[in-house]
Amino acid sequence: MYRILTAIALLTFLALPVAAARERTGSSLTPFTATYEVLRNGSPIGESTLSLRRDSDGHWRYRSTIHATHGLAALLGADMDAVSILRVNEGQPETLRYDYRFDAAFKHRRQQLEVDWNTRQVHNQVDGKHAYAYAAEPGMVESHSIPLALLTVLREGTREIDLPVAVKNRVEHQQFRVTGPVNVKVPAGQFQTLRVKRVGDDKAFTAWFDIRRFETPVKLSQHSGGDLTLVLKSYHEP
Numbered sequence: 001m002y003r004i005l006t007a008i009a010l011l012t013f014l015a016l017p018v019a020a021a022r023e024r025t026g027s028s029l030t031p032f033t034a035t036y037e038v039l040r041n042g043s044p045i046g047e048s049t050l051s052l053r054r055d056s057d058g059h060w061r062y063r064s065t066i067h068a069t070h071g072l073a074a075l076l077g078a079d080m081d082a083v084s085i086l087r088v089n090e091g092q093p094e095t096l097r098y099d100y101r102f103d104a105a106f107k108h109r110r111q112q113l114e115v116d117w118n119t120r121q122v123h124n125q126v127d128g129k130h131a132y133a134y135a136a137e138p139g140m141v142e143s144h145s146i147p148l149a150l151l152t153v154l155r156e157g158t159r160e161i162d163l164p165v166a167v168k169n170r171v172e173h174q175q176f177r178v179t180g181p182v183n184v185k186v187p188a189g190q191f192q193t194l195r196v197k198r199v200g201d202d203k204a205f206t207a208w209f210d211i212r213r214f215e216t217p218v219k220l221s222q223h224s225g226g227d228l229t230l231v232l233k234s235y236h237e238p
Contacts, residue, residue, distance in 0.1 A: 029052060029054075029152075029215065030052070030215050030237060031052050031053050031054060031237065032051065032215045032235065032236065032238075033049065033051040033236050034049070034050045034214075034234065034236075035048070035049050036048040036050065036231060036232055037233055038066060038228070042229075045068060045069070046066055046067055046069050047067055047069055048065065048067075050062075051064075052148070052215060058087075059086060059087055059096060060085070060087070061085060062083070062144070062145055063082065063083045063084075064144065065079070065082075066078075066079065067079050078102075078104040079102075081100075082098070083098070083099045083100075084144050085097040085098070086141070086145060091156075092139050092149065092153070093141060093148055094117070094139060094140060094141065095113070095140060095141045095142050095145060095166060097112075097113065098112070098114075098145075098166075099112055109127060110127055111126050112124075113166060116136075120136045121134070122135070122171070126168065138164075140171055142165060143165060146165065147207055147220065150207065151211065154209060160176075161175070161177070161196075162174075162175055163175075175198065175199040175200060176196050177199050178195065179197050181194060181195075184208050184219055186232045186233075187231060188218070188234055191210045191218050193208040193209055193210050193218055194208070194211060195207075195208050196209065204222060206221045207219070207220045207221075208220075214235060216235070217230075217232075219232065
């Protein structure tokens with residue numbers, strides 16, 4: 001069950017209808033709140049909320065939560081909370097801090113990652129026991145912020161993407177490719193999207209973006225831990 005919720009966290013990600021979203025083509029960030037239904041093998045297992053807010057210091061707070069509502073995950077009280085603090089550098093998000101928490105009846109996980117851009121060093125602590133330090137790279141994000149980073153690049157017209165991602169003990173260059181326009185139907189409605197797949201990835205990460213209207217994917221899917229999918233239910237911009 002921990003593998004299932006961890007995989008969901010890697011995909012990550014109200015009151016007004018989706019039609020209220022504005023069309024846009026630029027790469028600037030816009031605050032939003034989105035809710036998703038979380039599915040495993042096509043069956044619902046939980047709900048997720050994904051939001052983007054600008055803090056008083058000018059940095060961006062990108063947060064996702066998952067609450068298990070069905071099956072064994074619900075019985076174990078499984079919940080996940082992930083927060084990325086980002087800056088925008090030359091039009092692209094870069095990670096400053098990342099805090100991940102997972103709690104269930106018999107399992108607890110914690111990750112805290114900080115980037116010192118003055119020295120270009122990443123400091124990553126896992127479960128309060130394992131600490132890693134390595135060099136940062138320009139344009140680097142962590143796995144939680146991948147959808148937001150992909151969106152800003154897609155809006156610039158790029159269709160083959162090389163994204164530096166901070167993982168446990170190094171920066172990993174992950175490759176993504178647009179594999180065509182796809183019409184997608186989700187609880188929030190039906191949308192014309194760009195389907196983006198991670199290349200050379202046995203975990204089969206795929207995201208569907210309507211880059212004209214939303215700051216977040218319409219749908220996300222990953223096979224790690226089971227066939228896990230997030231589908232957009234509602235979307236709101238302040």
